Amino acid sequence: MAGKNKRKHQHWEEKGTPSQSNHHDEKLPEPANGKAWRLGKNCDYERELRRLQVELVKLQEWIRHENLRVIVLFEGRDAAGKGGAIKRITESLNPRICRVVALGTPTEREKTQWYFQRYVANLPAAGEMVLFDRSWYNRAGVEHVMGFCTEQQYQEFMQSCPEFERMLTRSGIILLKYWFSVSDAEQERRFQDRMKKPTKRWKLSPMDLESRKHWAEYSRAKDEMLAVTDTKHAPWFVVNAEDKKCARLNVIRHLLSMIPYRDLTPEPLVLPKLEKSKYVRPPKNEQNFIPEVYR
Numbered sequence: 001m002a003g004k005n006k007r008k009h010q011h012w013e014e015k016g017t018p019s020q021s022n023h024h025d026e027k028l029p030e031p032a033n034g035k036a037w038r039l040g041k042n043c044d045y046e047r048e049l050r051r052l053q054v055e056l057v058k059l060q061e062w063i064r065h066e067n068l069r070v071i072v073l074f075e076g077r078d079a080a081g082k083g084g085a086i087k088r089i090t091e092s093l094n095p096r097i098c099r100v101v102a103l104g105t106p107t108e109r110e111k112t113q114w115y116f117q118r119y120v121a122n123l124p125a126a127g128e129m130v131l132f133d134r135s136w137y138n139r140a141g142v143e144h145v146m147g148f149c150t151e152q153q154y155q156e157f158m159q160s161c162p163e164f165e166r167m168l169t170r171s172g173i174i175l176l177k178y179w180f181s182v183s184d185a186e187q188e189r190r191f192q193d194r195m196k197k198p199t200k201r202w203k204l205s206p207m208d209l210e211s212r213k214h215w216a217e218y219s220r221a222k223d224e225m226l227a228v229t230d231t232k233h234a235p236w237f238v239v240n241a242e243d244k245k246c247a248r249l250n251v252i253r254h255l256l257s258m259i260p261y262r263d264l265t266p267e268p269l270v271l272p273k274l275e276k277s278k279y280v281r282p283p284k285n286e287q288n289f290i291p292e293v294y295r
Contacts, residue, residue: 028055030049033054045245053092060093060129063260067126068175072255073135076180077218078208079190081241085180085248086131089255102133115139116164117156123173136161140225142207145217158228175234176258178251179226180241184215209219 037043061260063070074082090098101122110118116136124130134209139157143149149157182190191208194200211218230236237254 026259028052028256039243039245048249049088049252051188052249053088055256056089056252056264057092058265059256059259059261060097061264062259063129064097064127065264067127068259069124069126070259071124071132071168072131073132073137073173073175073177074131074180075134075137075141075178076239076241077182077187078211079187079194080180080182081244081247082133083203084181085239085251086133088248089131089252097127098131099131100131100133115153116160123168134166137225137229140212140229141218141221146207146210146222158225162231162234163230165229165231167255169233174259176255177234177236178223178239179236180239180247182241184239186242188212211244237251 001073031037039045062068062205074086076082086100090100101119103118103122106118119132119136122130122132136157139149139154140161144154165175191204191212226236238248239251
């Protein structure tokens with residue numbers, strides 16, 4: 001199976017990056033005259049999202065059918081919209097095929113392991129797509145800026161990361177890396193919004209607030225990270241995330257364009273007639289129903 005997958009994905013390496021293999025059965029429509037669609041004017045967000053989610057289901061079926069292994073990294077500033085984009089990608093997909101990995105703070109045991117070890121344990125098997133809500137790039141970002149790793153550990157990561165990702169892509173894994181970019185003014189607006197709404201307040205952590213004091217350091221760390229890890233075999237793709245809805249549509253559309261797929265949607269099934277037996281069920285009053293507060 002490994003040899004089959006390697007041959008199947010050999011074109012990714014030969015052509016440099018997946019972006020040069022951009023085709024599938026029915027191409028997504030392009031805006032007229034090469035101009036962008038305007039949400040609320042000539043493009044309805046909800047309708048376009050539903051259309052792209054149908055395409056994601058087709059992509060999912062292709063990944064399963066072809067035993068592809070896909071990794072998508074979502075990185076960027078706090079409150080840049082990574083979680084919202086991931087939610088819109090996954091909400092119509094099978095969680096057994098497309099799963100999200102969002103690792104917490106490493107345990108004391110994990111801190112003694114090879115840095116990439118806990119991420120390797122979450123890599124996809126054949127027929128799976130894994131979305132990393134933050135990833136091994138924590139070391140080049142928050143760990144480096146906030147002093148959670150030593151300078152030696154940081155330098156080792158910067159040297160090892162391109163080779164680690166080369167190993168992934170050489171094995172046949174499709175690796176896509178997205179950086180969500182947002183301005184300091186827009187980030188502050190979103191922070192304020194989260195502070196006001198109880199349903200969003202959990203998204204704010206003390207580390208998020210502390211990061212506001214280190215905006216320049218994070219900018220420098222991001223630039224240094226991209227300079228080293230934006231490689232031919234694993235390039236970075238930057239998402240303009242000033243408008244959340246536009247960012248979601250743009251990243252989904254780009255993801256669809258990066259993996260050639262065909263429509264394997266099964267034909268509609270015929271629902272068989274319900275065969276009722278003579279079995280007599282126990283009385284409903286013997287079951288514990290929850291209170292019907294809403295009717």
